[in-house]
Amino acid sequence: MEKALLALAASLAIGIPALATAYAQAKIGSAGAGTVAEKPETSGTMIILEAIPETIVILGFVVAIMMILQLA
Amino acid sequence: MIREMVRLAVWGLTPQRSEVVEALHDFGLLHVVTPVETHTPSKEEEALRFTRAKVLGMLEAMEWKDWGLLTDEIVDRARDRVDLGIEGVVAEIDRSLDAFRGRLAALLEERRRLGFSLAELKRAHQVVFHFIPFVSAEDSPDRTLSLWWVKNDLLQKTLSGLRSLVQKEEPEDEEPKEAFRYHVLNTEKEQSVLAVSTDRNLGEKIEGFLRQRGAVQWKAPEGFQRESTRTSLMAVEEGLKETNSRLEEIAEEIRRAREEWGPRLASLYILLDERLEETLVESGSKTRGDTFLIEGWIPSDSLDPVVSLLKSRFGDNVLVQWRYPSSEEWHRVPTLLSNPSATRPFEVLLKLMPHPQYKGVDPTSLVAVFFPFFAGCMVGDAGYGALIALLGRWLSRSTRHPLIPPIGKILLWVSGWSVAWGIAFGEIFGDLGHRLFHIRPLWIERSHAVLPVLIFTVALGFAHISIGLFMGFLDGLRNKHRHLWMERLGSLIVLFALFGLLLLVRLNLPRPFFSLNVILLVIGTALLLVGGKIGGIIETFSALGNVLSYVRIAAIGLSSAILAIVATRFVDVLGLSFLGILMALIIHILNFVLAIAGSGLHSARLHYVEFFSKFYQGGGKEFRPFTRRRLSWKKPS
Numbered sequence: 001m002e003k004a005l006l007a008l009a010a011s012l013a014i015g016i017p018a019l020a021t022a023y024a025q026a027k028i029g030s031a032g033a034g035t036v037a038e039k040p041e042t043s044g045t046m047i048i049l050e051a052i053p054e055t056i057v058i059l060g061f062v063v064a065i066m067m068i069l070q071l072a
Numbered sequence: 073m074i075r076e077m078v079r080l081a082v083w084g085l086t087p088q089r090s091e092v093v094e095a096l097h098d099f100g101l102l103h104v105v106t107p108v109e110t111h112t113p114s115k116e117e118e119a120l121r122f123t124r125a126k127v128l129g130m131l132e133a134m135e136w137k138d139w140g141l142l143t144d145e146i147v148d149r150a151r152d153r154v155d156l157g158i159e160g161v162v163a164e165i166d167r168s169l170d171a172f173r174g175r176l177a178a179l180l181e182e183r184r185r186l187g188f189s190l191a192e193l194k195r196a197h198q199v200v201f202h203f204i205p206f207v208s209a210e211d212s213p214d215r216t217l218s219l220w221w222v223k224n225d226l227l228q229k230t231l232s233g234l235r236s237l238v239q240k241e242e243p244e245d246e247e248p249k250e251a252f253r254y255h256v257l258n259t260e261k262e263q264s265v266l267a268v269s270t271d272r273n274l275g276e277k278i279e280g281f282l283r284q285r286g287a288v289q290w291k292a293p294e295g296f297q298r299e300s301t302r303t304s305l306m307a308v309e310e311g312l313k314e315t316n317s318r319l320e321e322i323a324e325e326i327r328r329a330r331e332e333w334g335p336r337l338a339s340l341y342i343l344l345d346e347r348l349e350e351t352l353v354e355s356g357s358k359t360r361g362d363t364f365l366i367e368g369w370i371p372s373d374s375l376d377p378v379v380s381l382l383k384s385r386f387g388d389n390v391l392v393q394w395r396y397p398s399s400e401e402w403h404r405v406p407t408l409l410s411n412p413s414a415t416r417p418f419e420v421l422l423k424l425m426p427h428p429q430y431k432g433v434d435p436t437s438l439v440a441v442f443f444p445f446f447a448g449c450m451v452g453d454a455g456y457g458a459l460i461a462l463l464g465r466w467l468s469r470s471t472r473h474p475l476i477p478p479i480g481k482i483l484l485w486v487s488g489w490s491v492a493w494g495i496a497f498g499e500i501f502g503d504l505g506h507r508l509f510h511i512r513p514l515w516i517e518r519s520h521a522v523l524p525v526l527i528f529t530v531a532l533g534f535a536h537i538s539i540g541l542f543m544g545f546l547d548g549l550r551n552k553h554r555h556l557w558m559e560r561l562g563s564l565i566v567l568f569a570l571f572g573l574l575l576l577v578r579l580n581l582p583r584p585f586f587s588l589n590v591i592l593l594v595i596g597t598a599l600l601l602v603g604g605k606i607g608g609i610i611e612t613f614s615a616l617g618n619v620l621s622y623v624r625i626a627a628i629g630l631s632s633a634i635l636a637i638v639a640t641r642f643v644d645v646l647g648l649s650f651l652g653i654l655m656a657l658i659i660h661i662l663n664f665v666l667a668i669a670g671s672g673l674h675s676a677r678l679h680y681v682e683f684f685s686k687f688y689q690g691g692g693k694e695f696r697p698f699t700r701r702r703l704s705w706k707k708p709s
Contacts, residue, residue: 044424044680051677055617058624065522 003071010067017060024053074434075408076372076396077103077695081365082382083391089357089364093350095385096366099378100699103406104368106356117351123166124344127337130173133180134326136334140471142342150339176329183322186315192293193312199257199290200305203267206255210267211302216275219290219301220266220282227256227264230285234268237281241274252278265290346700353698368698369406372396397430405430408695415440417478417485421676426690433547433687435679442536442683443675444482448489449529450628450671452518453636455501456664457490463668486671501660502636518626519633525626533622533682534571537615538564540686547687558603560686563612565596570616618682625678628670635663 032046080102084092096102113121203219210217222230231254238252252274257265266287270278279289291297292304296311358365370378375394382390397405407430409419418440428434451457460483467480498506498513505511518525541564548557569592576586600608639659646652 044426047424047677048680051673051681054624054677055621058621058627059617061627062526062620062623065526069523 006067006071010064010071013063013067014057014060017056021053021057025050028053073410073437074428074430074432075410075695077369077405077408077430078372078375078394078396079367080370080375080378081367081393083363083365083393084386085389086359086362086364088386088389089354090350092364092366092382092386092390093353093357095381096353096378097346097350097698097700099381100697101374101378102366102368102370102698103695104353104356104366104698106352114351114355117348117355120344120348120351124341124348126169127341127344130169130176131334131337131341134176134330134334136330136338138334139338140473142335142338146335147339147342150336151343172329172333176326179322179325179329183319183326186319186322189293189295190312190315190319193296193308193315196293196296196308197312198259199265200308202257203255203265204305204309206267206269207302207305210253210269211300214272215269216272217267217269217301218275218279220268220287221263221290222266222282222285222287224258224262224264226285227266230266230282230287233281233285234278237277238270238274241277349698369397369695370394371408371410402431403429403691404693406695407432407692409434409436411436411440417481418443420475420478420482421679424676425680425684425688427692427694429689429692431551432689432692433543435543435684435688438539438543438683439679440485443679444485444489446532446625446675446678447486447671448491448493449532449625450632450674451486451490451667452493452497452629452633453499453501453667454491454494455499455504456636456667457487457492457494459664460490460668461487483668497633499633499636502633502638502640504640507640518629519637522626522630525629526623529622529625530619532625533619533678534567536622536678536683537619537686538567540683541567541615544687547689555603558599559608559611560603562596562599562601562603562608563615563686565592566600566612567596567615567619569593569596615686618685621682622678624674628674632663632667632670635659635666639663 028046028050032050036043036046082092082096096104199219207217234252234254253269255267257267259265268278268282282289292308293311296304296307298304298307353366358367379392379394382392407428409422409428411419411434415437418436421439421443422428422436448457451460464480464483464487467483468477470476470480494500496513496515497518498511499518500506500509500511516524541560544560545557545564548554548560569589572585572589572592575581576589596612597609600612604611639656642655642659643652646655
């Protein structure tokens with residue numbers, strides 16, 4: 001049971017941030033596409049803005065790995 | 073490296089201004105500074121601009137895009153032929169282009185007209201294609217045939233109404249089917265096309281009935297309407313063939329014109345552009361009595377050659393003055409990056425960022441070291457590395473776009489590190505190397521031992537961020553920006569102290585080590601508070617997050633490694649069959665594409681977001697030398 005809960009927690013640790021990041025990136029991406037269409041020189045800034053939410057998935061991944069290692 | 077600049081002032085006699093400007097244009101290394109005051113364009117400038125726009129418009133109209141194939145020889149040939157005295161050049165170009173422009177305009181107009189006609193014919197052709205067999209079968213002198221648009225929801229009611237009408241009108245001894253036949257085409261819209269064939273004597277009554285029910289008679293597009301429905305349909309079919317054929321002829325004529333005239337017009341465009349630039353520099357120079365003054369920035373190592381050139385050509389008729397920029401005008405000095413040929417391709421990656429400031433840091437060399445290292449670690453497969461090398465070699469020789477060769481060279485660097493990491497992880501197309509040649513990892517098998525790779529990437533991130541903070545500290549010192557250097561140094565010390573405390577816990581280090589780290593932590597926090605106040609503390613927390621962000625190198629590498637293993641396992645599951653090999657190939661290709669895109673994007677992101685934010689200051693002016701197009705050629709924007 002404990003193992004199952006750990007596995008569930010690990011999947012949630014990466015799944016929820018992934019969904020949140022996807023939502024944030026969708027919003028930033030559509031706004032960014034509009035901005036770059038009008039001002040191509042902002043493309044670098046837009047890539048940076050688009051990439052910022054990914055960090056939360058990476059943190060989720062670290063937590064998930066820690067939990068999976070507990071399982072092992 | 074950012075090249076050192078000097079401010080150059082060239083004084084000369086007004087009658088020689090054009091010659092001096094031309095000499096500077098040929099030399100091509102002066103970033104001309106034009107006065108801020110409002111410039112009223114002269115008639116010459118306007119004429120040149122207008123003619124240049126016309127030439128560019130014609131190039132665009134004939135869809136000529138081979139700017140990359142334009143060679144210096146073609147431009148030089150055009151230069152020899154065209155007299156660029158402004159008075160005559162505009163009129164001469166206009167004269168020589170008039171005939172061609174007329175011919176091109178006529179062709180383009182005909183193509184536009186035929187394009188509309190083709191769209192109409194294609195719409196009508198759907199009906200033609202569907203009804204030709206029915207119409208041909210029903211074509212007879214004693215029958216009348218017509219096509220009608222009928223609303224879908226009224227179709228059945230209309231048909232039963234038609235049947236009743238025909239039955240009512242026909243003598244009882246005749247078969248009704250012979251007098252009324254129909255065929256329906258359901259289009260995607262809300263309407264259908266109904267073809268009705270009846271006895272000639274019923275034609276008018278049926279037409280009246282259909283009109284009464286709101287049906288509209290189908291007609292062939294204008295110009296293709298004939299006496300009977302059948303001949304109209306045939307005319308549409310014939311017209312479609314003829315229009316397509318004529319459009320092909322026009323496309324061929326435009327292609328020939330494009331090949332013949334494209335390079336000439338493009339050369340002309342470049343020459344006009346050069347002449348316009350010279351005119352702008354001339355009109356932007358300051359004039360005082362019989363003398364003029366042109367000012368600008370030039371790399372300090374190019375100073376002697378330009379002075380020698382001007383002195384040898386104009387002797388004492390020109391006076392050249394120069395000085396180094398003061399710290400107050402650093403923000404106005406243009407920035408010219410100068411890197412060794414091995415690392416120069418990485419300057420492409422800086423193009424997405426604001427240009428570095430003159431007294432800022434050029435991170436190209438560091439990017440050249442870390443970008444391929446990170447990307448290679450993510451790919452981490454010797455087989456994929458070899459494929460990336462092939463792709464990089466192919467792209468580095470491409471002439472299609474000036475940005476492609478540097479990207480190819482970057483890929484070559486990435487391929488080197490991919491192979492190296494592939495050997496360290498023992499991966500050649502996943503575990504294929506192990507299966508076929510029993511290759512063992514030199515360091516670790518990352519698909520099994522995840523934690524060591526995670527720790528390694530965090531350590532890598534710590535080192536990278538520390539370098540960034542140290543560079544930010546040096547930048548603050550150099551620019552005498554007290555708050556900046558204190559904040560960066562504080563962050564660096566706090567990071568080291570935290571790292572030390574972590575080691576202390578993990579490795580059970582002696583007590584004095586703890587005291588040392590606490591002292592460092594206090595000093596770092598004090599520097600942070602003085603340098604950046606609360607913002608400095610927040611910045612340090614963000615730096616910690618930045619260090620953790622490097623875990624993505626392990627995460628992406630792990631997913632790539634597992635996908636490669638999965639690809640090879642398809643052969644296990646499906647056997648050494650065509651399907652098994654095909655599936656393995658498809659997954660490997662997908663993984664390869666993901667490996668290139670993912671490693672490049674995430675390496676770039678680690679630099680743009682995590683690394684550059686520690687020291688990089690954009691907002692500088694790009695060095696734009698007053699040079700001939702052929703020397704620094706690029707497609708007009």
